[in-house]
Amino acid sequence: MSKQTTFFRHPCKTLRQAFLLATLCGLSQLADSASYTRPEQLIDATRAFLEREVTDYLQSSQIEARHEIELNRLDPRLRLAACNQALTTRLESPAQPVGRTTVRVSCEGSSPWSVFVPAHVHLFREVIVARRPLTRESVIEQADITLAERDVSTLTQGYLTSFDQVLGNKITRSAQPDQVLPPTYLSAAEIVRKGDQVVISAKNSTINVRMPGEALSDGALGAQIRVKNQRSGRTIKARIVGPGHVEVAM
Known part of the structure; x- marks a missing residue:
């Protein structure tokens, strides 16, 4: 009867091989990630750019407001060549950094590319709202209105920020409590x-x-x-x- 020989691997040797394999895999992944621009880099560049743009816009317009920047998630499988220069950013649309915006992030290095990053800049201001139900054709008095914070980036019909713009005017449509009063709802009494x-x-x-x-x-x-x-x-x-x-x- 033939004898079966069994080979045993030394446990220390097995551990060393596993550690070496893991190290090689880690270095391979690191090298792979270094050859690409990661989606997180695009997000960071876009956020920093919009923060500057919104701050400049508020200062130049002398608007008192707070803002929040919402960035859409990018596809993690996005593969763009690593850029050997600092990324450039510019506002693609609209003209002002308020509401839904698109930022072009570009590499102008040896392997140029551009990608469009969608975002939403929420701008919160104190605007005129109805304090109580208002009937059509009534003349607005102080007790009828108040100021409340709203995201003006979503107010497509516009808004008013001062009592002087509203008091003494006639409301052309009925309004409910807490409803924003846009300019189209008012006419001179x-x-x-x-x-x-x-x-x-x-x-x-x-x-x-x-x-x-x-x-x-x-x-x-x-x-x-x-x-x-x-x-x-x-x-x-x-x-x-x-x-x-x-x-x-x-």
């Missing part, structure tokens, strides 16, 4: 109504004449309306300069 008794002023550098009149139509501040001169009976056009006061040019 009429301060002169048809049938009102008004004072007509006619003046130039040397003459200032005042006479009684009657408004023949409604109008807001600065609007031109038809007015009847009660002394002459003539109908003229005059500009509203205040409650019960219109002015004609001479």
Whole structure:
């Protein structure tokens, strides 16, 4: 009967071989990663660029706001040649770094390439919102509105930031509590109504004449309306300069 010979590997030798294999694999992966620009590098470059752009935009526009930058995840399988120069970045769209943006990240080295990184810059500002339900055609008073923080990058209809822009105006659509009031929801309230008794002023550098009149139509501040001169009976056009006061040019 033939004898079967069994070989035993020395445990220390086996451990050394495993360690050597792991080291070689690690070096191989390190060398492989060094030959490519990693997606994390693109994300870091984009974030740093947008931070600078947003800061400059807020300072130049004299806007008080806080911001958050949201970057979309890039495909981890993305393989771009390692760049032997610093990466360059520029805003591809839109013109201002607010809302949904696209940043072009480029390598201008020996192996040039470009990639587009999508992002969203959230800009939070204090804007005018309704404090209570507002009905169409009502004139806005202080108790009707308040300031609240909103992400203005999502307010496609615009927004207002000052009470002076809203108070005394007429709301053209109904609004619910906490609803943002965009400029399209407002119009100048009429301060002169048809049938009102008004004072007509006619003046130039040397003459200032005042006479009684009657408004023949409604109008807001600065609007031109038809007015009847009660002394002459003539109908003229005059500009509203205040409650019960219109002015004609001479």
